[in-house]
Amino acid sequence: MDRTDTSYHNLQVSPTLVIDWGNTSLKAGWFVGSMLVETGRYASPDELFFALANRTSEHVLVSSTSRPADEIRTRLVGLQTDFWVLDSQTPIPIRKAYDTPNTLGADRVAAAVGAMTLFPDQDCLILDLGTCLTADLIDRDAVFQGGLISPGLHMRFRAMHEQTARLPLVDSAEEWPDLTAKNTRAAMQSGVMNGLAFELNGIIDLYRQERPDIRVILCGGDAPAFESRLKQPIFAVPELVLTGLNRILRYNVENLQADTSDVNA
16 A cells, blocks of 8 residues: 555544545545545555545545446445445536446546646646546536547557567666667657657647647656656646545535435436
């Protein structure tokens, strides 16, 4: 477990908890209101639930791109607290202009809500560099317009190795690779890393031509490697998905308390 802690315990309040259940790890965030006070990263569900065994959170929201909602609910039954699982039917504070909303990934939804929370009334382009690269637009009217999905950094390395007979499995270079590489390993690193940087900058350029004032927000596990390679201004927000999940959780708690049933399509 990787954990960042702050002294919010002195506030004498019960925090809310959001969990981003990804493809390779689980990330948790504890919030007091809109303030993120603690984060934790866990290698497995068992590690996470062991860490939660003796902790109390007022409300919990779980988002997952890798597990069905029913499985998550089964695992959460032991938690003595109110919990939600983010799915396509969960009320959210944005609208979706998406042809297949039932297939829209929870992480993309949460990132869009996070962008709207941090940059209200502004067009936002969200670049999420995780297992896949996603580039999504949420407009100034808080409408998720859609975007694109592309192979992520490590997926590109694996594809070259697995789809060829002789190319080795390599990973990112410790230092940024030269465009003109002098050996096969370096050429693969250059192709993947420079190619992804060119792709990102191309996406940014096209959106800025259409929407000159658009905010470009960068998040995801591989984001730090590319932040300095992108055309500024860029807003790096590592906890964007957690911020969005917390906003969704608060929105549902507020609706529950007001006894409303607004569901945005």
